[in-house]
Amino acid sequence: MxxxxxxxxxxxxxxxxxxxxxxxxxxxxQQRNLVFGGLGLFHVVTALMVVASAVLVHAFVVGDYGIRYxxxxxxxxxxxxxxxxxxxxxxxxxxxxxxxxxxxxxxVAVYVNRERHRLLIxxxxxxxxxxxMFFLFLMVIHNNPFETYLTTRPTAGEGLNPLLQNFYMxxxxxxxxxxxxxxxxPFAFGIAALATGQLDDSWLRAVRRWTMSAWLFLTxxxxxxxxxxxxxxxxxxxxxxxxxxxxxxxxxxTGTAFLHSVMVQERRGMMKVWNVSLVIVTxxxxxxxxxxxxxxxxxxxxxxxxxxxxxxxxxxxMVALLTVSFGLVVYRMPLLRARNELDSWAxxxxxxxxxxxxxxxxxxxxxxxxxxPTLSEALRGERLTVGPSFFNKWMAPVGMILLFLTGVxxxxxxxxxxxSSLRQQLLWPVLGGLTxxxxxxxxxxxxxxxxxxxxxxxxxxxTILQEFWRGALVRRxxxxxxxxxxxxxxxxxxxxxxxGYIIHLGIVLIFLGFAGGxxxxxxxxxxxxxxxxxxxxxxxxxxxxxxxxxxxxQMVTAEVEVLQDxxxxxxxxxxxxxxxxxxxxxxxxxxxRRGFAGDLYxxxxxxxxxxxxxxxxVKINPLVNWIWFGVGVMFIGTIIALLPERAMAFATSRxxxxxxxxxxxxxxxxxxGVASLHAQHVVPSQTVSVVAxxxxxxxxxxxxxxxxxxxxxxxxGECTCLKANxxxxxxxxxxxxxxxxxxxxxxxxxQYGSQxxxxxxxxxxxxxxxxxxxxxxxAAGVGLIGVLAVRWSRRNRVTPGTAATPAYxxxxxxxxxxxxxxxx
Amino acid sequence: xxxxTARALVSTMIIGGALALLLSISLSEGAQYYKHVDxxxxxxxxxxxxxxxxxxxxxxxxxxxxxxxxxxxxxVRTGAHVxxxxxxxxxxxxxxxxxxxxxxxxLSADGFKVAPGGVMAKCPSKYEAGKTGSAGx
Numbered sequence: 001m002x003x004x005x006x007x008x009x010x011x012x013x014x015x016x017x018x019x020x021x022x023x024x025x026x027x028x029x030q031q032r033n034l035v036f037g038g039l040g041l042f043h044v045v046t047a048l049m050v051v052a053s054a055v056l057v058h059a060f061v062v063g064d065y066g067i068r069y070x071x072x073x074x075x076x077x078x079x080x081x082x083x084x085x086x087x088x089x090x091x092x093x094x095x096x097x098x099x100x101x102x103x104x105x106x107x108v109a110v111y112v113n114r115e116r117h118r119l120l121i122x123x124x125x126x127x128x129x130x131x132x133m134f135f136l137f138l139m140v141i142h143n144n145p146f147e148t149y150l151t152t153r154p155t156a157g158e159g160l161n162p163l164l165q166n167f168y169m170x171x172x173x174x175x176x177x178x179x180x181x182x183x184x185x186p187f188a189f190g191i192a193a194l195a196t197g198q199l200d201d202s203w204l205r206a207v208r209r210w211t212m213s214a215w216l217f218l219t220x221x222x223x224x225x226x227x228x229x230x231x232x233x234x235x236x237x238x239x240x241x242x243x244x245x246x247x248x249x250x251x252x253x254t255g256t257a258f259l260h261s262v263m264v265q266e267r268r269g270m271m272k273v274w275n276v277s278l279v280i281v282t283x284x285x286x287x288x289x290x291x292x293x294x295x296x297x298x299x300x301x302x303x304x305x306x307x308x309x310x311x312x313x314x315x316x317x318m319v320a321l322l323t324v325s326f327g328l329v330v331y332r333m334p335l336l337r338a339r340n341e342l343d344s345w346a347x348x349x350x351x352x353x354x355x356x357x358x359x360x361x362x363x364x365x366x367x368x369x370x371x372x373p374t375l376s377e378a379l380r381g382e383r384l385t386v387g388p389s390f391f392n393k394w395m396a397p398v399g400m401i402l403l404f405l406t407g408v409x410x411x412x413x414x415x416x417x418x419x420s421s422l423r424q425q426l427l428w429p430v431l432g433g434l435t436x437x438x439x440x441x442x443x444x445x446x447x448x449x450x451x452x453x454x455x456x457x458x459x460x461x462x463t464i465l466q467e468f469w470r471g472a473l474v475r476r477x478x479x480x481x482x483x484x485x486x487x488x489x490x491x492x493x494x495x496x497x498x499x500g501y502i503i504h505l506g507i508v509l510i511f512l513g514f515a516g517g518x519x520x521x522x523x524x525x526x527x528x529x530x531x532x533x534x535x536x537x538x539x540x541x542x543x544x545x546x547x548x549x550x551x552x553x554q555m556v557t558a559e560v561e562v563l564q565d566x567x568x569x570x571x572x573x574x575x576x577x578x579x580x581x582x583x584x585x586x587x588x589x590x591x592x593r594r595g596f597a598g599d600l601y602x603x604x605x606x607x608x609x610x611x612x613x614x615x616x617x618v619k620i621n622p623l624v625n626w627i628w629f630g631v632g633v634m635f636i637g638t639i640i641a642l643l644p645e646r647a648m649a650f651a652t653s654r655x656x657x658x659x660x661x662x663x664x665x666x667x668x669x670x671x672x673g674v675a676s677l678h679a680q681h682v683v684p685s686q687t688v689s690v691v692a693x694x695x696x697x698x699x700x701x702x703x704x705x706x707x708x709x710x711x712x713x714x715x716x717g718e719c720t721c722l723k724a725n726x727x728x729x730x731x732x733x734x735x736x737x738x739x740x741x742x743x744x745x746x747x748x749x750x751q752y753g754s755q756x757x758x759x760x761x762x763x764x765x766x767x768x769x770x771x772x773x774x775x776x777x778x779a780a781g782v783g784l785i786g787v788l789a790v791r792w793s794r795r796n797r798v799t800p801g802t803a804a805t806p807a808y809x810x811x812x813x814x815x816x817x818x819x820x821x822x823x824x
Numbered sequence: 825x826x827x828x829t830a831r832a833l834v835s836t837m838i839i840g841g842a843l844a845l846l847l848s849i850s851l852s853e854g855a856q857y858y859k860h861v862d863x864x865x866x867x868x869x870x871x872x873x874x875x876x877x878x879x880x881x882x883x884x885x886x887x888x889x890x891x892x893x894x895x896x897x898x899x900v901r902t903g904a905h906v907x908x909x910x911x912x913x914x915x916x917x918x919x920x921x922x923x924x925x926x927x928x929x930x931l932s933a934d935g936f937k938v939a940p941g942g943v944m945a946k947c948p949s950k951y952e953a954g955k956t957g958s959a960g961x
Contacts, residue, residue: 163917234917235941361843372851373858383858385877387928390854394847524914526892584920605914606891615894617914 001055002067005146008052009096012103013136016045020129027122027196035122039110042125045132046103053100056093056145060086066153069093069145075157077552077580078165085170086160091294092145094173098290099135101174101181102128109185113206120203123192124185131184134317142310162553162579162587168228175221176248180286182214183251186258187283190276194328199272199335204262207279209642211262215255216638222248223631234588234603236522236619238627241391246370247289253363254282257356264349267414269339273329274356276336280325285363287318292370344416351409355402362398366391400456403511406504407433407460410467425466432462450518457508457515464501464508471498491640502637509630516598516623524605526615532563533618538600539563543571545612548725554578555589558604558614562593569593571708574604574616598622693732700731700744705759707752715759856928861902864931868907871931878907878927878936887921900925900936908935911943919945 019041026034056070060083065071073086073093088097106128114121139145163169186207193203225245226238239245258278264271295311329336342350368375369386376384411417411425437447437455445451468487475486475493491498523535527542543559557575561568572591579587593600599621606615701717708723716727734744748757857871861880864871880900887898896911909927919925928942 234914372855376855384855385858386851386854387856390850393850393854524894526894586917588917603914606889606894608891613891615891 001059001064002146002148005052005055005059005067006144008048008055009136009139009144009146012045012048012052012099013133013140015041015048016129016133016136019045020126020133023122023125023129027119027126038122038125038129039114042103042110042129043107045129046107049096049100049103053087053096056096057084057087060084063157065155065157066148067145068147068149071149071154071157073158073160075159075581078157078159082160082165082170085164088173088177089160089164090145092139092143092147094177095135095138095143096145097174098177098181099132099139101177102132102135102184105178105181105185106132106188109188109210117189117192117202117206119196119198120189120192120206123195124188127188127191128184131188138310138313142313159581162577162582162585163232166228166232168224169232172221172224172228175217175224177221179214179216179218179221179248180251180290182210182217183255183282183286185210185214186279190279191325191328194276194325194332197332197335199276199332201266201269204265204275208259208262211255211258211279212638212642215252215259216635216642218248218252218255219631219634219638222252223628227628230624231590231592232587234590236601236603236617236621238624241366241369241388243370244293246366247293250289250363250367251282251285253359253366254278254285257359257363258282260352260359261356264352268349270342270349271353271356272336272338273333276329277326278356280322280329281363284318284321284325285367287314287321288367290314291318346412346417346419346422348409348412348414348417351405351412355405355409358398358401358405362395362402365394365398369394399511399514400452403453403456403460403507406507407456407463410463410501410504428466429459429462433459445519450515453511453515453518457512460504460508464505467501468498495643496641499637499641502640503634504637506630506632506634506637509626509633511630513623513625513627513630516621516626520598520619520621522617522619524615524617526606526613529612533616535618535620537564538569538618538620540572540600540602540616540618542614542616545607545609545614546725547609552580554583556604556607556609558607558616560591560602560616562600572600572602574602576604576607594625596623596625599624694735696741697731697735699741700735701728703745703759704731704748704757707757858926861900861907862905863902865905865907868931873930873932876927876929876931876936878909878929878931880907880925880927882919882921882923882925884921887919900927907931909938910935911938913940913943915943916945919943 019038021038022034022041023038026032026036026038058064059067059070060074061080063070063074063076069090069092070086073089074083078086086093088094106125110121110125110128113124117124189203189207189210193199222245225248229240230236230238258275261271261275261278265275291311291314295307295314342353344350369391373383373385376382407429411422411429413421433455436458437451440451440454441447445454468490471490471494472483472486475481475489476483479486479489481489521535523533525531525533527533529542529544532539532541539562541561541563543561546557546559548555548557555575555577557573560572560574562570562572570593572593574591575589576586577589579585588603591602593602599619601619601621603617603619604614605617607613698717702715704716704727706716706724706727716724716731731744734747739747745758749755751757856875856877858877858879859871861878864876864878878900880902883899883901883906887896889896894912894914896913896915897908898911899906899908901907909929911927911929923945926944927936927938928944929936929938931937
């Protein structure tokens, strides 16, 4: 299989070079056949890469340890999910994953735009093929994931590092790669526009959605990485300004800048050079980030190994990339002149410019500080480094300025804002900001570390609310609908703008989480059973220390009780896991009690099983969950912005008055219902799958729940508390005595007096109703939606001789459009 | 050069100059020397009291910890040079005998005192087995 994989990679390289050559020749000679040939060849590259990936995944699944890469990053014990994740777990595989994603993205992008941008497409194919060839070249010459052992074939694999066997870590790299790879598409279109001289706004329209999707992947990828660090690494933080983290952040800054400045070009025909440069810089930074983290040029905690040969290849590629790209920009400078000039500094385009400058400064500052050790060594011969505090000192004010601009930007009008209108627009947001800031200071929160941030969060959120409120009022007036319907109608009329506000709201929530970091607290103590740590309002009492084994790892678990005002809130189980064959690298499994006000974070730092003593590190991380929540809101906002125009047409044409209100109320009820459940739920940090000796035991462990009262009705097979341990032992004893499934179930029902001990009611008698109920509700729901859909579409059908629905006549539509345009 | 261009140029220079000045001031406060144990221990006196990031390998069987106070004592080596280090707090999961570490702190005649949160340990993992990985801070 390894020969097949290598053959596929080699073939892909040859075909990609064919695609590149055919496309360039086709574009220059204006021969459609060659252009189509190039397109077809590029799709072949994608197919080859998909097959090569399938070969590698197959090798991981069947455990083909003759392949070095498979042997190094997987083993037989690893669950299937992590065997699949091992594909991108190492350098060689991550390069191949990158190349496969790029081919797939490229195929979709060129297919979608093949007719609309006929002149650009051959150049787009050529650029993507060149980038693809670079990654394929790296694999062919230096990092072939299909490389085999030359002598003896090992019989077992080393396995993926336990730290990486975490759900967030398994999905965080692919999302980041999707973000990185996605940024190649706007770059390819930008270069195509420069090469052809087609530098009107059409190339921007082609790439806007791609950039937004890539940006979304980057955002979510970065957030998941932070969440992984927070939950898995056991240091209580989520961002340490490590080069590997910064590598993902750099293109995020410039990508964000581009998404804003592109609007200035679309509306005012300005910033053309800037936009095309941002696209180039963003792509460059994705490559530079990869170079930085994989070549060993920067010392990192993650330290991705030193590889001078790889560094050289990346350097050559980057120098060529910058020379050609900016050479083209200079060559096309006459075509990149702005259509308009800046009329006033008090305008929206000026606010966007300011935002772009700050974002670009952020990107270059982070780049400078990350590269500072290398730079200082090159210049002074002495390696100097800067720590997280240096980054924080600089980036905190930058963040505040950006947050402020997030609030001010929407209040500005295009071209010029009249002072009187600005004063009127600023009134409520400033009041909101002052209230939030002074409220925070009154509560004893220090002004500079957090109070200012709270004030700005108040300012920006009031701006956003004001925009929604005013827009909805105008729309209600013009359409005569209720407020909620008008609100949803706003998205249909000006989707990008209002989706942008939702994304800004997400940013505000994230900054709330950052502000919380300014007043976190922590305590650490060595405790014997019964002793406690006080960290108001909580008291954490050490109960016991247990050592268990599930066949794959040994677990040392501390059981602690959390009390507030003398009342028990439940138990938590921080632990250390010692994985088989990696006993010298225990992993910290922290215990978290999540809440909107903050997390209670308990870490088992040291322990002594003989004396049952445990050194516990207890932290309160205020507001930290708002960061993840904010990213969720940003995700929703971006998805709305990405929806096709017609997706929201229902809000203005098909749905009867009041239907949107009902839907919104239901959605809100569902959202908050779920949220409150989560808010009360204590999340222990680990799920333990204890090895059951027989299939019957396994079945019972999955159907009987832990009756300790604190675990939130977890199945005994998954629960880590002492009670679950006892129940597992009891189940093992009963099965050993030869009792049947029914007998054991009846035993538990008798012991606890009801079927409460079962995870699902028995499928008999009256209980069948409980089984039947969800299906009945589901079927009824589908039926209801069908009936409503038919009725609503009928209602809007205009029958001859009757007047059209008065609420949506054309004159009103036009008026509304005009008014909303004025708001822009 | 038009008046407008000159004005933009002067503004950019003032802002750029101010930022460069701020950067150099904060760098002189925040920067630390990144050194390997052997580079420092050739003449340790000249490094006393300076902010250092020291790179080396934990000497086998040199790590002792008081579980009550979480005081760690260990030795770090590069080549033939060794330095004794002390640290109070929680070490990352990847810290163990033989592991590659970067310690942040200050050197004195008593040894290397690691600052709070100043232990970074590398582990065999993600990209290059034996060299790399993700570690706690």
